[in-house]
Amino acid sequence: MQPFNIHILGCGSALPTKHHNPSAQIVEIRGKLFMIDCGEGTQAMVRRSRMNFSKLYAIFITHIHGDHVLGLIGMLSTFGLQGRTAPLHVYAPEAYGPLFKMELEMFCSTLDYEIIYHPVDTTKQAIIYEDRSLTVETIPLKHRMPCAGFLFREKQGLRHINPNALKAFEVPVSQVNNLRNGLDWTDPEGNVVANEKLTTPADPVRSYAYCSDTRYKPDIVPQIKNVTMIYHEATYCEDMKEKAEKYLHSTAREAALIAKDANVGTLLLGHYSQRYIDEQPLLDEAKEVFPNSFLTNEGKVFQVK
Amino acid sequence: MQPFNIHILGCGSALPTKHHNPSAQIVEIRGKLFMIDCGEGTQAMVRRSRMNFSKLYAIFITHIHGDHVLGLIGMLSTFGLQGRTAPLHVYAPEAYGPLFKMELEMFCSTLDYEIIYHPVDTTKQAIIYEDRSLTVETIPLKHRMPCAGFLFREKQGLRHINPNALKAFEVPVSQVNNLRNGLDWTDPEGNVVANEKLTTPADPVRSYAYCSDTRYKPDIVPQIKNVTMIYHEATYCEDMKEKAEKYLHSTAREAALIAKDANVGTLLLGHYSQRYIDEQPLLDEAKEVFPNSFLTNEGKVFQVK
Numbered sequence: 094m095q096p097f098n099i100h101i102l103g104c105g106s107a108l109p110t111k112h113h114n115p116s117a118q119i120v121e122i123r124g125k126l127f128m129i130d131c132g133e134g135t136q137a138m139v140r141r142s143r144m145n146f147s148k149l150y151a152i153f154i155t156h157i158h159g160d161h162v163l164g165l166i167g168m169l170s171t172f173g174l175q176g177r178t179a180p181l182h183v184y185a186p187e188a189y190g191p192l193f194k195m196e197l198e199m200f201c202s203t204l205d206y207e208i209i210y211h212p213v214d215t216t217k218q219a220i221i222y223e224d225r226s227l228t229v230e231t232i233p234l235k236h237r238m239p240c241a242g243f244l245f246r247e248k249q250g251l252r253h254i255n256p257n258a259l260k261a262f263e264v265p266v267s268q269v270n271n272l273r274n275g276l277d278w279t280d281p282e283g284n285v286v287a288n289e290k291l292t293t294p295a296d297p298v299r300s301y302a303y304c305s306d307t308r309y310k311p312d313i314v315p316q317i318k319n320v321t322m323i324y325h326e327a328t329y330c331e332d333m334k335e336k337a338e339k340y341l342h343s344t345a346r347e348a349a350l351i352a353k354d355a356n357v358g359t360l361l362l363g364h365y366s367q368r369y370i371d372e373q374p375l376l377d378e379a380k381e382v383f384p385n386s387f388l389t390n391e392g393k394v395f396q397v398k
Numbered sequence: 399m400q401p402f403n404i405h406i407l408g409c410g411s412a413l414p415t416k417h418h419n420p421s422a423q424i425v426e427i428r429g430k431l432f433m434i435d436c437g438e439g440t441q442a443m444v445r446r447s448r449m450n451f452s453k454l455y456a457i458f459i460t461h462i463h464g465d466h467v468l469g470l471i472g473m474l475s476t477f478g479l480q481g482r483t484a485p486l487h488v489y490a491p492e493a494y495g496p497l498f499k500m501e502l503e504m505f506c507s508t509l510d511y512e513i514i515y516h517p518v519d520t521t522k523q524a525i526i527y528e529d530r531s532l533t534v535e536t537i538p539l540k541h542r543m544p545c546a547g548f549l550f551r552e553k554q555g556l557r558h559i560n561p562n563a564l565k566a567f568e569v570p571v572s573q574v575n576n577l578r579n580g581l582d583w584t585d586p587e588g589n590v591v592a593n594e595k596l597t598t599p600a601d602p603v604r605s606y607a608y609c610s611d612t613r614y615k616p617d618i619v620p621q622i623k624n625v626t627m628i629y630h631e632a633t634y635c636e637d638m639k640e641k642a643e644k645y646l647h648s649t650a651r652e653a654a655l656i657a658k659d660a661n662v663g664t665l666l667l668g669h670y671s672q673r674y675i676d677e678q679p680l681l682d683e684a685k686e687v688f689p690n691s692f693l694t695n696e697g698k699v700f701q702v703k
Contacts, residue, residue: 108479110445133469136414159471164438167468170412192500192504195497199497200463200464
């Protein structure tokens with residue numbers, strides 16, 4: 094199966110700590126890299142990583158709080174100094190447009206690559222990126238400013254040829270595309286051979302939803318139903334729910350409720366408040382509701398499967 | 399003597415490395431802290447430091463390249479989250495004004511303290527800050543964009559009272575101010591007692607010049623003549639002089655020539671190109687011209703004396 098991995102570059106929240114960087118992740122899928130959020134210092138994590146960032150195709154910013162975007166300009170500038178020439182797409186909330194333009198003029202005017210800004214409407218669910226094998230949709234979230242999560246979803250792939258069966262039924266190579274697309278085969282004598290005899294099923298479609306920052310928002314559940322993996326912010330434990338309500342964040346239990354109700358495969362927790370030196374209580378709380386929960390941490394890689 | 403220390407938070411250059419952060423220093427002088435430059439990640443160094451940043455009074459930005467300013471907004475925002483209420487002054491080149499305003503509106507609109515922006519004319523030598531004990535002047539530098547260094551200079555302090563002499567000559571306490579200001583004393587019988595008999599000299603005036611980023615610019619020498627300590631950028635060794643000329647930086651030898659010609663006390667080197675894993679060659683080159691040269695490094699503290 095093609096790789097589909099989530100690399101955690103930062104999973105802290107607004108107040109910096111010694112343990113965590115602010116939000117940033119890489120979604121590695123079928124040879125392309127996509128970044129979600131880019132807090133201050135992300136370029137230092139990029140430098141330490143072994144990924145090939147010339148394969149970074151697009152950056153998706155959820156909202157314009159410093160801990161999600163203040164690493165962007167420095168990183169874009171550094172890519173230029175490192176000789177990048179491939180265009181780079183930046184998807185970010187509409188309100189960022191004027192500031193981003195001014196920042197690019199000030200800090201990135203001499204780059205040898207193109208930066209293409211795509212304003213994102215955070216209020217509606219829409220496909221904002223699509224290629225041969227992938228779509229990315231916005232997930233409207235509820236925060237102190239316009240904010241959207243992102244849902245990465247593989248497109249349905251083709252069925253796999255069974256070479257031995259092709260040989261046995263003497264199917265000509267010219268038929269491979271039809272077979273992979275699910276068509277049956279009719280031999281020169283007019284006998285129909287069912288597709289299932291000649292192929293095995295396509296790989297299951299995998300998907301990853303990134304939901305941060307947000308107040309508990311159960312109306313996202315239909316959109317993320319059955320996703321393979323979800324990252325949901327879990328800034329506080331339930332005993333700090335009042336703060337979660339005030340600052341429009343979620344508790345670990347609420348993150349787990351979303352995961353459970355959406356019947357997802359795996360839940361990743363992050364965006365920890367700086368008050369948790371040890372995040373085990375957040376994990377314990379989530380696991381009570383949704384056992385397949387995990388803590389993210391800088392440098393960790395999660396396989397979407 | 400009152401403390402006058404230089405704390406190095408970052409001494410790398412534009413391309414990030416594992417060894418160095420981008421430019422940032424703290425000038426600690428008589429209980430106040432001043433920051434010079436604020437590259438990305440400076441707030442992480444602030445967090446690690448043991449200094450009391452509620453005593454940070456002003457930030458001086460030399461020029462608007464990312465490695466000198468991209469840490470500013472995140473740090474200002476964090477100060478707010480940490481409960482700062484004291485006003486903070488930011489001195490930066492005029493051209494930064496519109497962008498800084500927009501950034502503050504986007505990221506710092508809810509702070510409980512005031513940020514006062516002072517546009518700096520980088521083209522002329524002028525006192526831009528003054529308090530009871532200190533002046534700060536701009537040092538016009540030569541870089542790819544408007545850029546000024548900063549000269550911190552103590553004001554001449556008062557002479558020190560010799561308590562035993564006061565007792566011996568029966569000088570009333572009411573005369574202390576006059577004596578500290580250098581006046582002689584005339585006793586009730588009309589005898590003049592020379593000030594030198596009653597006081598010892600004031601502390602010597604100390605000064606610190608920060609010169610980065612700049613092409614070799616010998617015309618700054620008169621302004622920084624006899625300063626106690628100078629930080630001068632030394633991006634390259636002499637064998638890379640062509641690059642220094644192209645990008646308007648200095649070599650270590652050129653930094654040392656400035657130090658020697660200005661007859662300074664101590665030279666600090668920094669703003670190293672990322673190509674130097676070991677900076678010893680930069681130091682060796684500087685010491686050939688000016689023996690009292692030192693390499694800066696993150697976490698190092700230098701006493702201005």
